[in-house]
Amino acid sequence: MAKSKVRKKAVYTPPQKTQKVEVSPRWLVPTMLSLWLIGLLWIATFYVTASTGTEVPLMTDLGNWNLGIGFGAIILGVVLSTRWR
Template identity: 70%
Template sequence: MPKSKSRNKKAVYTPPKKAQEVKLSPRWLAPTMVAAWIIGILWIAVFYVTNVASVRVPLMTDLGNWNLGIGFAFIIFGVVLSTRWR
């Protein structure tokens, strides 16, 4: 019976590739990310507290419910920045 060709051939040894460089995130990324989260949460919290207490904050009163969009925009911006963090 003839021998199979696959048994006779062995894979040639190839040395492992050198380790890739570790990419570091910029120094400003983490503080900006955390600051965006905190600003977003505080913006929404202040908006709700001023509505419940009927306190008039000039900018927030004029924006109305757009304050929620602004707060969530800051939070989403922080999440987007967190995807770039290494």
């Protein structure tokens, strides 16, 4: 009977994970949620005041840029949510 060959290379053993688990900064979640809510409230306020005819001084001057401000805040909140661990 033929003898099996002896393995010449050592068996691969993956390196042990000794890295510390990364934790999100304490300001991240409150800032993320605040941006979402501010963006949502900004857009809602813009639509409600536009439909009822009441004027909010800052919003009247900006016109449709109000949508950009609201969606910009929401997008910044989403970008921050990608960094949450």
